[in-house]
Amino acid sequence: MTGKINLNNFFESKEVFLASDEKLIEALKQLSTGHVPNNMVRHREVIRALVINTILNKRHLERLDSQNRKLTYVVVVLMVIDIVLFLVQIL
Numbered sequence: 001m002t003g004k005i006n007l008n009n010f011f012e013s014k015e016v017f018l019a020s021d022e023k024l025i026e027a028l029k030q031l032s033t034g035h036v037p038n039n040m041v042r043h044r045e046v047i048r049a050l051v052i053n054t055i056l057n058k059r060h061l062e063r064l065d066s067q068n069r070k071l072t073y074v075v076v077v078l079m080v081i082d083i084v085l086f087l088v089q090i091l
Helices: 007-012 021-033 039-090
Strands: none
Touching (some): 007 021
16 A cells, blocks of 8 residues: 555544455554654554554454355354265165
């Protein structure tokens, strides 16, 4: 991703919740390397980074859950086929 993200607009417009993973990672890079001259607002940058990490983690878990469901379906189908073949051999 090229160009800086205006973090204030990114959060105020709630774009952060719909942004691509790449854009979220770019925002994290900015948050982790940017300079915050005012110690009174430094906590805001930490909270923003936590929000972005939470969104990324949620998406990652959703992808894993989807893959797990597909794999479970395949395993169940294969088990049913195995049971049917076993029963056919017995009879």
